[in-house]
Amino acid sequence: MRDSITLTCKECSHKNYRTTTARAANRLEIKKFCRFCRKHTMHKEQKK
Ligand SMILES: [Zn+2]
Numbered sequence: 001m002r003d004s005i006t007l008t009c010k011e012c013s014h015k016n017y018r019t020t021t022a023r024a025a026n027r028l029e030i031k032k033f034c035r036f037c038r039k040h041t042m043h044k045e046q047k048k
Contacts, residue, residue, distance in 0.1 A: 007043040009034045016043065 007017035007030065014036045034041045 003047055006046045007032060008046055009037060010042045010044055012036045012041075 002020045005019050005021055006015050007019070008015050010029070012034065014034065016034055016036070017032065028045050029042045030045065031040050032043045033039070034043070
């Protein structure tokens, strides 16, 4: 099963990344670059 995952910046709440993953849908937090904050911020996985 592939789930559609949205990665949302915790600081500005922009949805910066959308991806699909075959992993079990844990709600993880990943450090990724946010172009709106212009720095690396924590991003939260949201299952759609
Ligand atoms: Zn941001």
